[in-house]
Amino acid sequence: MIGKLKGTIDEIGDDHVVIDVHGVGYVAYCSARTLGKLGSAGEAAVLFIETYVREDQLRLFGFLSALEREWFRLLQSVQGVGAKVALAVLSVLTPGELANAIALQDKTSISRAPGVGPKVAVRIVTELKNKAPAFAGDAAAGIGFKQELGEGAVPAPVADAVSALTNLGYSRDQAANAISAALRNGGEGADSAKLIRLGLRELSQ
Known part of the structure; x- marks a missing residue:
């Protein structure tokens, strides 16, 4: 070998x-x-x-990395995903971005890959959601928050703030990162309006 x-x-x-x-x-x-x-x-x-x-x-x-190779193997554990589709997914998403997309249940990002339809994207998210954190690489720090967000387990103001930022044109991943940082920087218990302000400040830096 x-x-x-x-x-x-x-x-x-x-x-x-x-x-x-x-x-x-x-x-x-x-x-x-x-x-x-x-x-x-x-x-x-x-x-x-x-x-x-x-x-x-x-x-x-x-x-280019052992982590990318691990994702290639991991993707093919999903029904309907072969080598060609796994390479297509890794062509549009880095390992960190893929881990985030799965945690956020962001099927749209995954289905950008050629050959990945909605059903396959759903299977990737569903079958790999518990494995993604272990393969998040440099995205590991915020993966827990994104999993909670993807599963609808965050407080309403947090979910509303992320939704507001995505409506402004930011990706769900960018919005989640910004609101996660906002929570760390004094936003615990804040309402959605304050979180949005703090999140936009993070995105402008």
Whole structure:
């Protein structure tokens, strides 16, 4: 099994990269986000690899971080999600953004990925909501609050404040982050109007 490749970029295609490791070119299929962050031909690159072995093929999937690879595995535990759909999801959302979207039950963000319809998005949110916090990475700090928000377990003023900010055009994730910070900075017990003011102040910084 191949777990990691360290070499030189030989070429980058629409859905894959060829990494030259001591004269051997390995084809690794990657998300659009990963391909966009790799350098150009001739530059050094390191990819975490998931190896798929089938009767008729051996395929490598490449990721910039071990966390992204874990999400690739995790997504495929959901019924109806294969490697192609998992890569599509990781093309539009970082691991942290995906963890937040699941915690917030934000099916719209997940369904932005090509090939992910409403039913699949619902399954991803439902089946992974209890696993997302462990794979939140740099988004771990606020994941508990977002889970409560997604499940409707926060006080009404908090939910109203988040809703107001999303109505102003902010994403649900941005609004949740702002209101979470507002609560920490003296907003405990505040009404929705005060939370909105504090939240907007956070967003303007």
